[in-house]
Every structure is written in structure tokens, then in C-alpha cells.
Amino acid sequence: MKKLVLILFLSSIFLTQAAHGFDFHEKELETEESLWKLYERWRSHHSVPRSLHEREKRFNVFRYNVMHVHNSNKKNKPYKLKLNKFADLTLHEFVNAYAGSNVKHHRMFHGPKLGSGRFMYENVTKTPVSVDWRAEGAVTEVKNQGQCGSCWAFSTVAAVEGINQIKTKKLVSLSEQELVDCDTYQNQGCNGGLMEIAFEFIKRNGGITTEENYPYKATDGRCDASKDKGELVSIDGHESVPENDEEALLKAVSNQPVSVAIDAGSSDFQFYSEGVFTGYCGTELNHGVAAVGYGVDPDGTKFWIVRNSWGAEWGEGGYIRIERGISDSEGKCGIAMEASYPVKLSSSNPEASDDGIKDEL
């Protein structure tokens, strides 16, 4: 008996590693009963609590999603889908909960882009064939925004962490919660926001504090300026990448991680697992992420390396490679429509005063 338990334990570990998480077999889709078993297995794998009543409803959504994943994977596509933690959510629920930063909506309220119009990389003529800021030590561990539409804060912070490491040689994980709680004049915490506004907040605030000083709570809270202590990471402002121009985006990303907005509102995006994403997505920007590199697949497909904020279980360890250089100038999923990056001139950072730096506006 003990032996059997051990073998099951080991085989489940093996299965888990072999399939980057949760895998299933065609046989499990054959009957209602086997699908229910699969649902329960998925629920326990991802520790998704559901009441008995809820399970009945969720099972039907799950079944629909399983079929989408299965049918997509059967086709010879360059990317694969998987039953991740979103597998019993409808697309509508998923978009509302995890891609809820309606960038277009915010942009309409705030008018044209805030950048100076200058693009410091416009005269860059040589760009490497591939760039990966993760390998340069300019990218922190993948984070998880939870059920809060704060992707804009994660996108902003990833770009600031990046330029800070490039300028100071120190990789410091920074606080999304400070942006959620304190950058509330125009941005709206868990209800969405714009990265450009967040860059300007960080500039005005004299910097942003560390993740450790001001940890992430996945909920709107009161701004606690006393958490601005020790060394803050400062920036001198931001610029936007000329829009609908993937070449310009390439010049920027070859120099630093860049905040980009995308349309993440499709089932293919919801269940993305690995490979170069060539699946369906529109250009209704609803999600803020960070472009931390680019490259070319052995078969010649070009891609962007995009850091998401849905935890390391989603996609390729929390990342997605999105097809690059498609004929639409907006870029795949609208990646070239709303890109911006922080400008940091100094190779050192200011020290916060004892009572914390207060927002001047």
C-alpha cells in the first residue's frame, strides 16, 4: 500500500514536470463521468475552491474550455494551450477579472499621450537580432496581480525595475501597491490605469519604494507615504514610442524593458501555454504588460518576449512570446499601439527623508 502511494506520488510529479503543469488525456474527455473526474483533478491541482452548487455551473464552463484547449492543441499551431488556473472561468469573467484595465477607455478620458514627443532611440541604427533583458539581470521574478485590475502598475514597475538595473547595476523589486494606493489622481487602482500616468507619478513623488517596504495586497488601500523609506528608485520622466511602429518599439526594447498595452481578451490568450503566440487576439487594449526582449524562432518566426503578471504558472513561466512583425502596423494584439518607457539619467537613487517623500500635487 505504501509503495503504491509513493509510486502515484512520484508519477504525479513526473507528469507535472513533463507537461509544465496540468495535463490531460483524450480518454478523459469521453464521458460525462470522466470529464467530472478531470474537473475535480484540475480543481485540486490548482487549489480552486468551489462550493458544491458552484461546481455544477463551473463544470459546464470547464467542459467548454477543455474542448477549446484540446481542439486547438490538435491542430498544428506554433503555440499550445493548457488548462491553467483560469479553466473554469468564462472569457467574459476572465477579461473582467484579469484584463480589466481598459486602456482605451482611460486614454479617452485623459486625452493624447503625455510624453514630450521626443523619442530618444529614434536614431538607433543597429539593433541585435535578439535581446533578452532577463538574461541581463534586469527583470525580477514574475509577479501575480491577483483579482485586481492593477496590470498597469505591474507593467510600470517592470519597466522601472529594468531601467534602474541598467543604470545602477542593481536589480530591486519595486512596489506596485504604492502605485495602486497613492497614484489615485488619475489612475484607479484595481479598476485600471495607464502606465504613462504612473511614470509621471513616480517622477513627481521623487521615486518609488521597494516591494519589501510596501508589499502587494491585490486590493485598493489607503496611501501610506511613511512606507517611502530608505533608497527610492527615481526616474526623470518617460517617453512614448511612436505608435503603430514595431521598428520603433524594437529600437526601444533593445535598450530597455518597455511598458506595452495589449488586447488579452481571447480564449487563446487565456489558456496560452507555450510557443510563439499567433492565435486570435484583437486590438481593444485592455491589459498592461512589459516587453522585455525579442527574438526569432528556429523556423524564422519573430516574436516579442512579454512579461505578464498572472504568476509563473501561466504561459512560459509567466511570459508569452507574441508574434512580431505581422503586416498590421498595430502589431499582434496591438502591442505597438501604446508603448512607453521611463527615462532615467542618473546611476544613483535618492534617499527618502525620514517622514517619507510626499506627493507635491
Ligand SMILES: *[C@@H]1O[C@H](CO)[C@@H](O)[C@H](O)[C@H]1NC(C)=O
Ligand atoms: C536624431 O538625429 C537628428 C539629426 O541629426 C537630430 O536632429 C535629432 O535630435 C536626433 N534625435 C535624438 C533623439 O537624439
